[in-house]
Amino acid sequence: MIAPRAGAGQLRVRVTAAGLNPMDWFMTSDAGTAARFGLSLPAGFGTDYAGVVDQVGDGVAGFAVGERVYGAALSRAVADFVVIDAAGTATSGGDIHHTPDGLDDRTAATLAIAGSTAAAALAVIGAGAGDTVLLGGAAGGVGVFALQLARRAGARVIGTGSPASFDFLRNLGAEPVAYGEGLAERVREVAPSGITAAADLYGTEAALTARELGVPDARITAIAALIDGITAANGANAAPGALDEIARLVAAKELRVPIAASFPVEQIRDAVEVQAGRHVHGKVVIDL
DSSP: OOOOOOOTTEEEEEEEEEEEOHHHHHHTTOHHHHHHTTOOSSOOOOOEEEEEEEEEOTTOOSOOTTOEEEEEOTTOOSSSEEEEETTOBTTBBOEEEEOOTTOOHHHHTTSHHHHHHHHHHHHHHTOOTTOEEEEETTTSHHHHHHHHHHHHTTOEEEEEEOGGGHHHHHHTTOEEEEOSTTHHHHHHHHOTTOOOEEEESSSSHHHHHHHHTTOOGGGEEESSOOOTTSEEOOGGGSOTTHHHHHHHHHHTTSSOOOEEEEEEGGGHHHHHHHHHTTOOSSEEEEEO
16 A cells, blocks of 8 residues: 655654544444535544654644654544644644653544543533533543543532443542433432533433533533534534643643553454443554
8 A cells, every 4th residue: 555645734644543432433334424524435434643743745834754743634543644734623634733742642642532522512611610510421532531621620520421430430530420310310419509510421311411400501511412502512612722731731640541442453343343332431542
């Protein structure tokens, strides 16, 4: 196979690791879903990547061959090389960031989609000191970032998950409650004074429960569903610099990124099956 080349305004990255997200298999599950992301099937796979710049096109400043980088390239990150537009975005041309010292490539490859989505979700609901926040799907890839960022902002976090995830959630600073029928009553038991904000990082259950508990729509968000009256959170809308700040915090060991499993690229089918099970505690990574 001939490696792609970086054109003007582009960089070529030799990929060393690619992080998986639920959106990866959603996008490649059927033609209609792919089309909503601007893709046609068959397509590549994976969006989060980390690696080393090995070619710099004309007109690109700020990056040099040999520098470690990470970022997002929609549905093409699981590859030996990925070509990124220096001025691109995750969904158009790819985006690229310098990897801070102290941050290994496997961890850097988990940051782009989950980190930016978590930051965007917390910005929508304005989580901060004095808040009690309900996070749906708190043990998932986005949840581990949102949980810790909310705690750093001074909020109390109640996270939904399966009983098997409870110790994991407690270790990250959340108070766990089981998802499913009766969630509102379980949240009332844990927080008798009520909750003030919610981010549903899985579906609609946590968002609708927050409504039931009296949280105004302006302080509720969801990332994987559209609910009338509730603002959806999208990583593309994260504040400038939010992802770089998350990378800095992870490198400084002020945020943890639990990696649930890693697989060599030859076992990508197994990795996708683990990710698609939707019960992963943390992130799944492909090593290239």
